[in-house]
Amino acid sequence: MSTIAAAPATSKVSIRRARVLGIVFVALGFGAAWWFGLGSESGSDSTLGLNGRSAEIEIPALALPSRETAFILAAVCVFLGAIQLTRGFGKRANLILGVVVGCFILAFLIWAARDDSLNMLGLLQSTLLRSVPITLGALAGLLCERSGVINIAIEGMMLTAAFTGALVGSAAGSTIVGLILAVVLGGLLGAMLAVLSIRYRVDQIVGGTVINILALGLTSYLSAQILARYQNLNNPGRFPVIEIPLLSDIPIIGPLLFANNIFIYMMFILVFGINVALFRSRWGLRVRAVGEHPKAADTVGIKVLGVRYRNVILGGMVAGIAGAYFTLGSVGRFDENMTGGRGFIALAAMIFGRWNPIGAFGAALVFGFADSLQNKLAILQVPIASEFLLMAPYVATILVVAGVVGRARPPAADGQLYIKE
Amino acid sequence: MKTEAPPAEPQRIEPPRSRSRSFAIEAVLIPLLALFSALVLGGIVMIFTNPEVARAWASFAQNPGNALSMSWDLVSTAYAALFEGAFGSPIAISETLLAATPLILAGLSVALAFRAGLFNIGAEGQMIAGMLTSSWVGFTLDLPLAIHLPLALIAGFVGGGLWGGIAGFLKAKTGAHEVITTIMLNFIALHLLTFFLKTPIYQRPGRSDPLSKEVAESARLPSFGDYRVNWGIVLALVMAFVVWYVIFRTTIGFRFRAVGANPKAAAYAGMSVAGTYVLAMVLAGGLSGLAGTANLLGVAYSMSPGFLGYGFDAIALALLGRTHPLGVVLAALLFGALRAGALQMQGTADVGTDIIVVIQGLIIMFVAAPALVREIYRIRARSTIETDAFTKSWAS
Numbered sequence: 183m184s185t186i187a188a189a190p191a192t193s194k195v196s197i198r199r200a201r202v203l204g205i206v207f208v209a210l211g212f213g214a215a216w217w218f219g220l221g222s223e224s225g226s227d228s229t230l231g232l233n234g235r236s237a238e239i240e241i242p243a244l245a246l247p248s249r250e251t252a253f254i255l256a257a258v259c260v261f262l263g264a265i266q267l268t269r270g271f272g273k274r275a276n277l278i279l280g281v282v283v284g285c286f287i288l289a290f291l292i293w294a295a296r297d298d299s300l301n302m303l304g305l306l307q308s309t310l311l312r313s314v315p316i317t318l319g320a321l322a323g324l325l326c327e328r329s330g331v332i333n334i335a336i337e338g339m340m341l342t343a344a345f346t347g348a349l350v351g352s353a354a355g356s357t358i359v360g361l362i363l364a365v366v367l368g369g370l371l372g373a374m375l376a377v378l379s380i381r382y383r384v385d386q387i388v389g390g391t392v393i394n395i396l397a398l399g400l401t402s403y404l405s406a407q408i409l410a411r412y413q414n415l416n417n418p419g420r421f422p423v424i425e426i427p428l429l430s431d432i433p434i435i436g437p438l439l440f441a442n443n444i445f446i447y448m449m450f451i452l453v454f455g456i457n458v459a460l461f462r463s464r465w466g467l468r469v470r471a472v473g474e475h476p477k478a479a480d481t482v483g484i485k486v487l488g489v490r491y492r493n494v495i496l497g498g499m500v501a502g503i504a505g506a507y508f509t510l511g512s513v514g515r516f517d518e519n520m521t522g523g524r525g526f527i528a529l530a531a532m533i534f535g536r537w538n539p540i541g542a543f544g545a546a547l548v549f550g551f552a553d554s555l556q557n558k559l560a561i562l563q564v565p566i567a568s569e570f571l572l573m574a575p576y577v578a579t580i581l582v583v584a585g586v587v588g589r590a591r592p593p594a595a596d597g598q599l600y601i602k603e
Numbered sequence: 604m605k606t607e608a609p610p611a612e613p614q615r616i617e618p619p620r621s622r623s624r625s626f627a628i629e630a631v632l633i634p635l636l637a638l639f640s641a642l643v644l645g646g647i648v649m650i651f652t653n654p655e656v657a658r659a660w661a662s663f664a665q666n667p668g669n670a671l672s673m674s675w676d677l678v679s680t681a682y683a684a685l686f687e688g689a690f691g692s693p694i695a696i697s698e699t700l701l702a703a704t705p706l707i708l709a710g711l712s713v714a715l716a717f718r719a720g721l722f723n724i725g726a727e728g729q730m731i732a733g734m735l736t737s738s739w740v741g742f743t744l745d746l747p748l749a750i751h752l753p754l755a756l757i758a759g760f761v762g763g764g765l766w767g768g769i770a771g772f773l774k775a776k777t778g779a780h781e782v783i784t785t786i787m788l789n790f791i792a793l794h795l796l797t798f799f800l801k802t803p804i805y806q807r808p809g810r811s812d813p814l815s816k817e818v819a820e821s822a823r824l825p826s827f828g829d830y831r832v833n834w835g836i837v838l839a840l841v842m843a844f845v846v847w848y849v850i851f852r853t854t855i856g857f858r859f860r861a862v863g864a865n866p867k868a869a870a871y872a873g874m875s876v877a878g879t880y881v882l883a884m885v886l887a888g889g890l891s892g893l894a895g896t897a898n899l900l901g902v903a904y905s906m907s908p909g910f911l912g913y914g915f916d917a918i919a920l921a922l923l924g925r926t927h928p929l930g931v932v933l934a935a936l937l938f939g940a941l942r943a944g945a946l947q948m949q950g951t952a953d954v955g956t957d958i959i960v961v962i963q964g965l966i967i968m969f970v971a972a973p974a975l976v977r978e979i980y981r982i983r984a985r986s987t988i989e990t991d992a993f994t995k996s997w998a999s
Contacts, residue, residue: 334782382972387722387782388922392968395915399960400648406955407652526786533783569798576787583779583787 200270203279207263210286215256218293222248228292229299232434241433248296255289258282294564305551305558306438311512313543313550314449315340315521318504319528320535320542321452325497326372327537328460329490330473330595334390335375336501337525338397343368343505345401348516349409351418357510360418364506365499371397372498376491379599386597394525402518409516420514421445445511448503449543457539469493473593476600486600504528530579537592549575629973630930634923636976637969638937645962646678649954653677681952688947689940695947697830703939704832704901705730707839708894709913710920710931711846712767712887716781717926718850719883720863725770725785726891727914728792729763733892734899735799736762738906741818741899751821756838756896763892764885766792771884775877781884789914797908807905815906824901835897840932842890847928849886859883891917919967938963 222228228251230244259282265271271278291300319336326333343364351360371393378389409416421443430440439446460466471479472489480486509516527549534548535541552575556568650656656677659670689699709726716723723729737759744751770788773779799805800813807816826833850856861869862879870876895911916938923937924930941963945956969976976982 334786378968378972382974384968384971387724388918388967388971391724391915391918392964392971395919395964395967396961399957399962399964403648403955403957403961404652406957411654523790526790529783530787567798567801569794573791573794576790580773580779580784580787583783584773584777585779 200266200275203275204263204267204270207266207278207282208260209263210282211256211259211261211263213256214259214286214289215253218252218289219249219256222252222293222296224249226296228295228297230291230295231299231301232303243299244302246292248292251292252289255285255292258285294559294562298562300558300562303434303438305554308554308557309547309551310438310442310446311550312553313546314445314511315504315507315524316528316531316546316549317449317453317543318445318500318507319525320532320546321456321539322368322497322499322501322504323529323532324537324539324542325456325500326375326494327532327596328473328593329469329493330476330593330598330600331376331379331490331494332386332390332597333375333494333497334387334529335371335393335397335525336504336528337521337523338390338394339368339371339498339501340505340508340521340525340528341401341519342371342397343502344508344520345405345505345516346502347506348416348418348509349404351510352415357419357421360510361421361503361506364510365502368502368505369495369499372495372501373491375498376494379494380487380490383599398519401516405516405518416515418510418514421511443511445503445507452500452503453539453543460539470593473595476595476598480600480602486602490600501525527575530575533592534575534579534582536582548578630925632982633973633976634934634970636980637923637966640969640976640979641962641965642682644965645958646682648961649678649681649958650674653953677952677954681948681954684951685941685944685948687951688944694830695943697827697832698943699936699940700832700836701902701939702942703935704835704839705894705898705911705913706916706920706935706938707836707843707932708890708897709917710924710935711843711928712890712894713917713921714924714926714928714931715846715850715859715890716883716887717921718856718863719859719879720866721771721774721880721883721887722782723767723770723785723884723887723891724782724914724918725767725788725888726894726917727910727912728785728789729766729888729891730895730898730911730913731792731796732766732888733759733761733763734895734906735796735805737822737892737896738815738818738899739804741822742816744822745819746821748821748825751819752824752900755818755822755900756893759892759896759899760889761892763895764889767888767891768881768885770888771881774884775880789910793908793910796906800906800908805906813908817904818900822900823904824897826901831902833901835901838893838897839935842893843928843932846890850928855882916963919963919970922967923970 226248227245228248230246232241232244262278262282266275266278291302294300319340322339323333323336346367347357347360347364349360350363351357354360375386375389375393378384378392379386384392405416423441423443424447426440430436432440460469468479468484469489471482471484472486476486479489505521508520513520528546531545531549532542534545535543552571556571559566559571560568651660656670656673659666659673663670688695690696709730712726712729713723737755740755740758741751744754746754766788767785770781770784773784774781797813800815805815807814824833824835824838848856850859858869858874858879861872861874862876862883866876869879894913894917898911899906920931920934920938923934924932941959945959948954948958949956
């Protein structure tokens with residue numbers, strides 16, 4: 183479903199697009215050679231660390247000659263660009279684009295870490311952690327939008343759930359109870375969005391905005407009124423790291439994937455679970471039918487409004503998990519407006535991933551990488567404004583929505599009221 | 604509004620209402636009931652988050668009078684203080700008008716875009732863009748007030764207009780939905796602001812934190828006497844009139860309304876839909892830019908990182924004012940009063956200022972869901988159920 187735009191391969195637009203992509207590849211290659219190859223002194227080494235904090239098997243850190251490595255990576259970009267210009271990769275052009283951008287970023291990292299060391303595993307770990315709320319938030323949005331209800335209230339749902347998780351988790355002295363109540367609150371806000379937009383026919387964007395405002399107002403108010411006075415109610419503790427036996431001992435992959443807290447495992451289960459459910463099950467077929475053509479779905483006996491209610495509530499619950507991650511999985515405490523716009527990044531990831539769970543996860547990883555990279559660069563003191571890295575997710579989303587890189591096509595009935603005749 | 608009921612319908616029992624009465628219900632009664640319901644719900648939140656009052660309610664069975672009187676005391680003290688802080692003295696009125704100034708302009712921005720069928724969630728980013736240009740004019744140039752101030756205001760309008768224009772251009776050229784692009788542009792503007800505030804062009808000399816230089820005396824909006832309220836409020840009211848004139852008395856405004864009502868029909872009538880989208884977003888962005896600028900040149904005088912926090916309010920105001928400039932002005936005065944009175948309420952009744960945000964959220968919810976208000980207060984619905992659906996779809 184990601185290749186709707188590439189209909190007839192010979193149309194003028196796609197030829198032009200292919201050429202532009204080829205030129206971009208070559209330009210990135212030359213850019214990498216110029217900035218990162220010539221930019222690093224010959225003879226300097228970049229050390230890339232690959233060890234976790236407590237690795238059973240020590241892997242020697244990778245020491246690469248900075249200049250030469252950057253040149254090799256640049257050459258790969260130029261080579262791929264040349265092929266794209268002469269033969270063209272056709273449908274796989276977007277994949278190749280990813281490879282080229284990956285080479286460019288790697289060359290950049292090599293340059294940034296010249297005469298220095300960079301903990302690659304740490305970078306990957308923080309990428310994964312930062313992508314957790316974005317992925318879960320994107321899944322929440324996706325569940326709603328696949329059934330035809332726009333959800334821009336992910337931010338508000340996450341914020342409320344984060345607050346609930348902290349408050350209830352502390353009061354009950356149990357992170358699990360906190361998580362459950364956070365999920366319930368997320369579901370309730372989902373129900374509110376569904377009732378507003380389906381029963382009372384409020385514009386879905388207005389309904390989402392209402393939830394965002396109420397969530398921000400209520401959590402800030404309650405946090406000043408309650409959490410600030412009774413500090414012990416804002417100390418829920420965090421979920422412990424669960425190391426999966428054997429698997430967590432594998433070098434690199436082990437500490438990265440199999441020594442995490444429950445949220446990361448839930449994220450993987452949900453990403454793949456929702457993907458299978460959406461595209462391989464009767465339920466998924468119905469949901470997609472309702473999102474694409476509610477009238478046709480109704481005609482064959484699917485209860486359109488029922489599907490929408492169910493999906494928006496489910497989406498709210500997933501957003502609840504995402505919110506609980508902030509207080510119970512990551513920080514261990516609630517702060518005012520602590521989601522800080524991540525609900526909107528999640529919305530961006532959903533669109534960037536083209537309303538597809540795996541795609542959304544990939545997009546969230548990219549955004550999480552940009553986020554953790556700007557942190558790392560600040561430590562390495564690279565003279566690059568971190569603001570531009572923070573901007574990257576939003577720019578990328580605009581490019582996708584505008585059809586510059588591929589084309590994002592939302593479910594056809596997304597945002598539309600359905601009134602049974 | 605299509606209110607005249609078709610007389611041939613036999614199952615209608617109620618007599619067809621006159622146009623004016625139905626309009627009064629829609630435009631006056633519903634917003635008033637929305638405000639009332641929001642204040643009631645806000646009061647309930649206050650009661651159950653105040654530890655002492657909540658305790659009194661816990662022992663409601665033993666002493667119901669105590670719980671009720673304590674609740675009444677809390678809520679009435681809080682709202683009395685809110686009113687006092689908003690209208691109780693000349694200073695209070697000055698603060699209300701001051702708070703209303705950017706709200707009017709930002710609300711007009713969203714309302715104007717609504718008229719052309721566009722949902723401008725980007726007021727926040729456009730304000731930042733407008734402030735970036737106007738503050739630059741404000742602190743670099745050295746001119747007499749009569750030239751400097753207008754120049755800074757125009758710069759603010761242009762800056763915001765360009766930022767808004769990006770979303771309009773993308774919509775016109777590629778069909779990218781303006782809700783997505785304006786949300787993204789908000790955050791891009793936010794990070795651009797942080798970036799610029801660290802460059803020597805903007806950063807105040809001798810400071811290491813991101814804080815901009817102060818705008819020159821000659822670029823500031825003069826205030827009235829000793830009060831903080833300044834000529835910005837006059838500017839805002841003039842702009843409200845201009846927007847009303849443009850929407851209802853010019854061909855441009857007619858084009859906006861035609862495209863907003865039905866882009867296909869407008870295109871068939873020979874209007875340029877794409878051009879209208881761009882122009883509407885430029886003007887809407889300009890108004891938002893002016894909102895940020897009025898705040899900058901009127902009270903703040905310098906910029907610091909972060910959103911101003913008017914973006915969501917602006918959407919609320921446009922909805923509450925039913926996208927009519929006069930309605931937006933009245934709604935903005937209300938929200939300005941809430942903002943101005945909140946501090947006094949916190950001081951007197953120990954109710955956090957953020958309750959205002961909750962009340963505003965509830966107001967929008969009730970205004971956006973007239974069906975809900977009708978259901979609560981048992982007001983009979985009109986014959987045709989009209990919904991203000993702004994979002995056709997993400998898809999173009």
